Amino acid sequence: MKIALLGAGHIGQTIARLLQSSGDYQVTVIDKNAAALAKLAAEGIAGRVVDTENKPDLAAALRGQDTVINALPYHLAITAAQLALEAGCHYFDLTEDVSATKEVKRLAEGAATAFMPQCGLAPGFIGIVAHHLAKSFDTLHDVKMRVGALPAFPTNALKYNLTWSVDGLINEYCHPCEAIHDGRAIEALPLEGLEHFSLDGTEYEAFNTSGGLGTLCETWQGRVRNLDYKTVRYPGHRDLMTMLLDDLQLKNDQETLKNIMRKSMPATMQDVVLVFVTVSGLRGGSLVQEVFARKIFAERDGAAPLSAIQITTAAGICAAVDLFRNGQLPQSGFIRQEQVELPAFLANRFGQAYQQSRQVESIG
Secondary structure: OEEEEEOOOHHHHHHHHHHHHHOOOEEEEEEOOHHHHHHHHOOOOEEEEOOOOOHHHHHHHHOOOOEEEEOOOHHHHHHHHHHHHHHOOEEEEOOOOHHHHHHHHHHHOOOOOEEEOOOEOOOEHHHHHHHHHHOOOOEEEEEEEEEEEEEOOOOOOOOOOEOOOHHHHHHHHHOOEEEEEOOEEEEEOOOOOOEEEEEOOEEEEEEEOOOOOOOHHHHHOOOEEEEEEEEEEOOOHHHHHHHHHHHOOHHHOHHHHHHHHHHHOOEOOOEEEEEEEEEEEEEOOEEEEEEEEEEEEOEOOOOOOEOHHHHHHHHHHHHHHHHHHOOOOOOOEEOOHHHOOHHHHHHOOOOHHHHOOEEOOOEO
């Protein structure tokens, strides 16, 4: 399968190496960063220098490819999907942006090729887990999804280091959040719904952020009492972000906030990804709860260390493409994350990254 991989950032490079090393994919990485492409070329991975915001140039680069994997910033998702459709390519992306996903779904209507957005961690794997647990209940009450990509060694007041895209981080902090409350679909405010919990002996907080639950609200509407997604951070982070975004009004000047964070907040490869899903309801007449909890850690060994967010995000989209290639997913139209069977995902050669992580046995 010929893959056009858009984006040579940290996640894009990890995706390229995973797919290329499998021997089943012919990967061409497309980006405007010649230095990043040269690094991959030294490893035998083909690249093409293209301004990904230039539609004609990007369209030309997609011709002759079978599949587009989009690892570009979220604001380029719609353009990439449109060009994939025009080129007759299948399309996969990592976007958490709700409006972009809705447009991708519209583009997929009647398409001869497949369109599967939101193939990362959250949205992505978290939705696969939640759907798998939810469908085992006779009557579904509550579905709670909690995900955090956190520094292993926080040192600043925000207790946070940059582990992924600043653009995506601020986007999810500033847009309305889909949820189901008392059986009704609602839009909740970002940074609200603060809660505290402990997991494996560590204290955390969680609050509303946008995009993490993918299409689950639509899938489970009318069949669940409460369904929501929250981002996990160390205690105190939410209050400081509220001060920056609301009190200082930086939500209306997001570029300034992004520049401040890029200049003052170090990126880290030493991170941990927390996945925590609880589902409760009736089964066989009894009220029961199912829990799925994982911690995935960075890999510091070897010549190419990987952060936990690189591992989990790249594993998500590579497993989706691999399951599609193997005929385990629909071959055309819009594909939801919840159409992926969790056992098949965890058994996949790429999805095993989650299976090999440490399962959290005790919930405090």
